[in-house]
Amino acid sequence: MLTENMVLRTVYVDPDVDDKLRDEALDKHTSKADLFRNYLHIGIDAAKQQPTLLQRVDARSGAPLVLRTVHIEPSVDNKLRVEAFNKRTSKNDLMRRYVRIGMEVLVNGPRRGQLAV
Numbered sequence: 001m002l003t004e005n006m007v008l009r010t011v012y013v014d015p016d017v018d019d020k021l022r023d024e025a026l027d028k029h030t031s032k033a034d035l036f037r038n039y040l041h042i043g044i045d046a047a048k049q050q051p052t053l054l055q056r057v058d059a060r061s062g063a064p065l066v067l068r069t070v071h072i073e074p075s076v077d078n079k080l081r082v083e084a085f086n087k088r089t090s091k092n093d094l095m096r097r098y099v100r101i102g103m104e105v106l107v108n109g110p111r112r113g114q115l116a117v
Contacts, residue, residue: 006071011036011095018066020103033070036099039106040072043098044079046105053101 013021013036021032021039028035047054077091084091 005074007074007077008069008071009077009095010067010069012065012092013068013096013099015063015066017096017100017103018068032068036068036070037072039099039102040076040095041102042105043100043102044076046101047098054097 018032021035025032025035080091080094084094087094
């Protein structure tokens with residue numbers, strides 16, 4: 001993926017999410033950053049359709065977080081910044097929640113009210 005028109009962001013992710021991203025990246029011969037972006041978009045879309053998903057997903061698992069860098073589209077970064085401000089949370093927590101939602105939606109499907117996190 002070309003990163004010329006993207007912004008570089010440092011994100012703290014849960015270790016279990018990082019492990020799943022690593023395993024999937026190896027299986028699919030792609031980068032963790034590409035998977036992260038994909039899951040971020042899926043999570044954002046799923047939460048738009050079902051706003052209660054974002055409220056039910058806990059942003060922190062309690063384990064020490066893993067530091068990762070990822071390029072994302074400036075428009076997505078701006079939307080996340082505004083949404084984080086409006087929700088009185090950090091952009092990092094919001095991104096972590098969306099990625100987790102995106103991963104769960106692909107595993108479990110977009111079943112209403114059933115997100116196993």
